[in-house]
Amino acid sequence: MIDLVFAHPYPKRSRANRILLNAVRDISNLDVRSLYDIYPDFGIDVESEQAALLSAKLVVWQHPLYWYTAPGLMKHWFDKVLARGWAYGEGGSALHGKLCQWVVTTGGDQEAYSATGMHAFNFESFVPVMRQTAEFCGMKWLEPIVVHNAHRVSDKELHAVGRDYRKKLISLATEAQELVVHG
């Protein structure tokens, strides 16, 4: 199973994220959880989120970058779902060994993410918050898929990224399956 946790505060208004999501959503055994659709009132069902994670070998976090990290509802999801004694700490090994794929779109171009650009830091400076959230839970952090300039990049380019995204998830799911069968 692949658990794709999707967090776009305005899913209807998204173009880049919708194209990427549509490129992968029919992969077999992939479950899309669109947080802002499921929990418009922020009342996260922790048990069902944890159950979805438990059944997955591969966890995908897909969202637009909001204030240099995950949107508020996804941050709230981290706070509630990745609980002590379940995801970390004494007895907290539920996510150990799962793969974590981060898929993120940004509004600025690559130059904007530099010491002289409008975002003042390079993009890598904002990665540790997300990466260490995954790694502290014992997940294996994969090379992120980052789409800069999401408002300007062409549909064609987005579809190309979408194809690579799809290939990567299928390949990772296959590997994970083989590990289960032969491991």
Place this chain on the structure above:
Amino acid sequence: MIDLVFAHPYPKRSRANRILLNAVRDISNLDVRSLYDIYPDFGIDVESEQAALLSAKLVVWQHPLYWYTAPGLMKHWFDKVLARGWAYGEGGSALHGKLCQWVVTTGGDQEAYSATGMHAFNFESFVPVMRQTAEFCGMKWLEPIVVHNAHRVSDKELHAVGRDYRKKLISLATEAQELVVHG
């Protein structure tokens, strides 16, 4: 005015943050907005939050570190309150020139925040998300007040940090006032 935005998901269970907050809450012209008390349902009143920010020269963000950054409700507050056209972008200059003081407690000791520690990164690696949120809005980022090991540090030490915190806010508020009078 000082606008102190406080975000503790379990304010009643906090010890370190309560001691720090009690050290400053009676400073004149300081307004404490305890987000989890005011908005238990995450329904942030954007207009009143923006009004509180507008009237302040000094903005304080105080919270425990949750998954290496602000708790979910404070992240949601960033997403909603720091709106395009108000806090940034075309016409978005509401916060320009205000001072931003980050006050954060963590559960790990300093050693935990290192390449060989349980959090794998040094603490500074997690700062850019918060810092650039302030600076992108044109606020002046001050040296953060960081209390590591918040569950273990003694009340006495916390009261000492609280006294320094109080002194710093009063001094900053005075400076800001002088800038208004003489600037």
